[in-house]
Amino acid sequence: MTNPTACLLIIGNEVLSGRTRDANLQFIAQGLGEIGIPLREVRVIPDVPETIIATVNEVRAKYDHVFTTGGIGPTHDDITSECVAKAFGVPWEPHPEAWERLAAHYRKLDPPGDYNAARQRMGTMPRGATLIDNAISIAPGFTIGNVHVMAGVPRIMQAMFATLAPRLAGGPKILSHTVHARGAQEGAIAAELAAVQAHYPALDIGSYPYYRPEGGGVALVAKGTDAAEVASAGAMMLALLGTAGREGEPE
Amino acid sequence: MTNPTACLLIIGNEVLSGRTRDANLQFIAQGLGEIGIPLREVRVIPDVPETIIATVNEVRAKYDHVFTTGGIGPTHDDITSECVAKAFGVPWEPHPEAWERLAAHYRKLDPPGDYNAARQRMGTMPRGATLIDNAISIAPGFTIGNVHVMAGVPRIMQAMFATLAPRLAGGPKILSHTVHARGAQEGAIAAELAAVQAHYPALDIGSYPYYRPEGGGVALVAKGTDAAEVASAGAMMLALLGTAGREGEPE
Missing domain, CATH: 3.30.70.1130 (EIF_2_alpha)
Structure with a gap:
């Protein structure tokens, strides 16, 4: 039995500028080795739409699985989700379950938080996305096709990976x-x-x-x-x- | 004045498997920001000749500078130097100065070391390479065209970067x-x-x-x-x- 292959995309200007030291590569590499999906390539790319879209399409054709970290928060530079939708050529639209979960979260805060346009971005996903829940943050990651979109914050990414890994059909452990x-x-x-x-x-x-x-x-x-x-x-x-x-x- | 652009290739199975945590990306990113050559992309690739050759050729055409770390030691998996020669289509041959420096080093050891075939690989470079000396290791890195080949061991890489940086025509500091x-x-x-x-x-x-x-x-x-x-x-x-x-x- 052969091993499926994986590519990791680390998305974020802060890693390329050296402001932030990546803390996800080694965790994901080791976790994928455990389930027999060896990491064959990693790319660190900037928050540039054309670059994200082209890179996602290049590597999802080349590897069995693509994992991304970063760029799924509420700010203007969090564009991963929207770019993945464009890469797949599907609408980027409210995901009913994620949207309602986020709305309920802000409603229940005391005092209630504003489920504003920025936060609604975290409930908006490519059509057909399957949620990747995590125990730490309300905002989920998602899988579409063979692309798995996770947070950049290490402890949230790790919680998402724990949800995701058992769903993947791996090969023999490395x-x-x-x-x-x-x-x-x-x-x-x-x-x-x-x-x-x-x-x-x-x-x-x-x-x-x-x-x-x-x-x-x-x-x-x-x-x-x-x-x-x-x-x-x-x-x-x-x-x-x-x-x-x-x-x-x-x- | 615009800023020249840079790409970093981290070459080595040990980073992709998670055995080794990369410690070079952030240092190089910050160092390049200082001299106004912002890092636009990083790729971590395995010790596979075809992958190294194709990647070097792809990114050297796309960016003003390419920096590589890893794969310039004496063992069978240290294939960066040879692959860069193939990427440039030039012979991989003894570099007179590096070769003699290494030979002298092993000759002077007490007892003398053996300048064997494995160690001679460190004195073999693409034709036309310019040495990147460093204060820590006898074995130099090198520049050919816009590709700068450095060691993977962080303190040796840092010493090579200190030699290399003043030679590069940067742009305004970031x-x-x-x-x-x-x-x-x-x-x-x-x-x-x-x-x-x-x-x-x-x-x-x-x-x-x-x-x-x-x-x-x-x-x-x-x-x-x-x-x-x-x-x-x-x-x-x-x-x-x-x-x-x-x-x-x-x-």
Whole structure:
């Protein structure tokens, strides 16, 4: 069984300007690995309608799933939802359930909040959207086709991902085996490591040097879906590190 | 004077799998803002030759500058340099200065290190490359055309960026003015904020909610190259926040 593929679009000028440090990529990458939908590409793009529309259409044709973060709030620069509707060529209109839920929320506030035009944007979605509820914010994300639209605020995005993940038909989980050696140098073991990769062409064998005040080293990682192969590659990597080798990530 | 544009390619399976959290995007985004070369797009792509070659060729045609991080070490998955040569259609060959510098380094180690085939890859570059030295690692990055190839290890990348930045002809610095209000809600001020954006079409006006245990709020940010406009938009945003408004980022 092969693994479906995924692309993440991080939408927002604030990430591109460096004002905000993205905190979603790693969470989503790890979460997708768990359900066997490996992330193959990430793009960070600005709040520019033509860019969002063109990028969504490019990547939804190329990958099995597209996840987006950012741009679904109430302000003028929150244009993801509207742009996704344009990408799919469907109307952007009140979603009955989301609209009523938001209206009820502002009605019940004490004093009542104003369900104004800005907030109504959060209840407006591409026709045919399925809601992605979350336990933290009233405003839901949504799925249309193979595109999953989530919030940019990390704890809201994480709550949406928790709702969304069980709905997705994943593939075999991506397994990982790490060994490391303090004091080892990549350049001294590169040939042997290349031989491990050649021996296990279906696995992804990576080498990651690390630097610590008390001395650096190298971590070797085997990833794949076949547990026996991953374990066997782990043993081969451990052997090539000699007496310095240790199981697991550098502590 | 207009600003040149930039794209960043983060190359590496370890970022896409979530093993490694990228620590370069924000540094480069802020550094490029300082020299007036705003980052317009970021892509995270895997260690797949066809993907690297095609992506480099796509984005170098689209943006004034392309920066890459990752994939220039000695191991089998370090293929950025070779792929950039293929993208430019030039030979990938020993760079005389880098090659000799690396050879001398391993010769002088006590005991001498082996300048083996893996390490020689770090001295091999696209024909016509200009070195990007750095104070931390012997192995340099390089520039070819409008593509700047840097290490993925953050402190080495940062040292390379320090060498590279003064060589680039930037534009006016991107200036930023932030005001915030604890307890403010985006949905309540969205219309007024949209009016600020409409009043200053050349600026980028953003709204960023924040959540803290002691209470959330919203930060409003104006960005642009015209100092008077940025300051004036800052004053307009401060006014719309009313008595809750404060200058600067949320503390």
